Amino acid sequence: MQNLILAAVDECHCIYSWEDFRPVFGHIGKLRFLLANIPFALFSATLMPHVASYVATVCNLSHSTILFSLSIRRDNIKLAVIPIDDIGDTRQLFKLLNLSRKRIPKSLIFMDNVHAASTLALQMKAKLAMANGKPEGVRERIFSDTVIGGYWSEIDDRRKKKVMENFKKGITRIVVGTDAISLGLNVDDVDVTIQWGVTENLTLDILWQRMGRGGRGKDRQSYGLIFVKRKLLEPAPGGWEAAFKLVGPQPAPTSEDLDRLQLKTVPVCKGRDLAKFTLPVTPETMTQVNTHLDGLYREVADIKKTFKLAEKERTGTNQQPVSAVQKIDPFSCWFCNSDGCLHQVIKVAFREPGNLFANTSEGWDCDRCARAMNLDPKTPLPCGLTLGDTMAYQLKYPVPGQSELSKVAQSVRPDKMNASRTKELKEFLIKWRKEKLDERHYPLMILPCIILPDFVISRIVKDITHIVTLKQLRRSLKAADFDVTSSLLTATDLLELLKKIEEHLHSTEKGNTQKGIILF
Ligand SMILES: [Zn+2]
Secondary structure, three states, rough: OOOOOEEEEOOOOOOOOOOOOOOOHHHHHHHHHHHHOOOOOEEEOOHHHHHHHHHHHHHOOOOOOOOOOOOOOOEEEOEEEEEOOOOOOOHHHHHHHHOHHHHOOEEEEEEEEEEEHHHHHHHHHHHHHOOOOOOOOOHHHHHHHHHHEEOOOOHHHHHHHHHHHHHHHHOOOOOEEEOOOHHHOOOOOEEEEEEEEOOOOOHHHHHHHHHOOOOOOOOOOOOOOOOEEEOOOOOOOOOOHOOOOOOOOOOOHHHHHHHHHHEEEOOOOOOHHHHHHHOOHHHHHHHHHHHHHHHHHEEEEOOOHHHHHHHHHHHHOOOOOOOOHHOHHHHHHHHHHOOOOHHHHHHOOOOOOOOOOOOOOOOOOEEEEEEEEOOOOEOHHHHOEEEEHHHHHHHOOEEEEEEEEOOEEEEEOOOOOOOHHHHHHHHHHHHHHHHHHHHHHOOOOHHHHHHOHHHHHHHHHHHHHOOOOOOHHHHHHOOOOOOOHHHHHHHHHHHHHHHHHHHHHHOOOOOOOEEEEEEO
């Protein structure tokens, strides 16, 4: 003990972000009393001001603590936000598996919980085994188990070590997992990092930690792809200009003003003005940016109670429900929705010490910049995606699928369904369900009922004369007590199902019909 010269805590942001997961981290400050005369040092690559404030309080750091900040910028990571209809709609991810093993980019796929990550890893392995022969074949299973690795805290150390060794050597091409990956990873040639879904557990510092696992080698370029449910994007009409119109000229913030932000730690969720989250970070919008930063958090008297307060802030009531977009971390919400460069939001959030607008990246560095540069939407991204699939381009170009469906504007419905047409429709729906299962290559233990149970099929058949719009289809599913969100049926699947029903009814059309109109 007498030889101890320093107590160091690495990845100290985990004291904040893992508060629930590792409550024992909350007691780290007691060490300060045991090691009263030993200097404490805390390190993190991603320490946001309010996290620094929390960590300093929990660790009982003294007032003489010095904060050294280095640049957060990583210009070699091309960022893209990609809208998806549902977390279960993994088709875009599965495109990674259409490549030969050597051509699959070295990829890390992050999810926010172990169950979701293990399910995704299983699905991907089954799909890959299928692509190489039979999903149940021993040779195919060993192959897919090697190419795709899973990594989360519950996996034993020997297995974790093996996954990382194989990933380093390039035998394993994709690792699916949770934050545990970041702690065990020392690989400098990761080509792509993927965040699959944004939940309320994802804070911007966690996201930036994950994206930062890519392109760590010298002169290496990498991609950071963030897949976000469409309903969390474009949160409110009107845009940021209208939302900030009352903000008059204001003096530039002093360092004291910015220090004050450290005391504001509870994110303001209820009553959040969502239009403000499209605000771009540019030299012209800095007044609004500082106003916005100031409004994201609420002051608290007791910093150690922030988690409980934050949780309370996110909980709605039956009368006043809190929408999904209001629950997510305010900085993650801003990052996903900003009309301007995504790197700039990161730099502002972390209080980048250097010149915020010094541009050192070559070419485009995020989908917003690519759009501003008018790059071709066909410009390829990893996973078989293109710039046209990103949020910035989706705003400009129509969403595929919906426009196609709206062409079926004059739908026909029989007045009555006779026995033979009812039987045909039922068989058709069962066939469609099987196609869906085959197409996704779900693991063998997944039963058809998780896509569309028999009782739901019966309900659709019963209600068919009233199902013309997507809303009506959803109503029938609800009437059958079928919870779409906990099934593997995605929003895209529902659109497709409606379209297929249309086509089927057209092809079997006999006798009297009535017209319906598709409304969205
Ligand atoms: Zn950019």
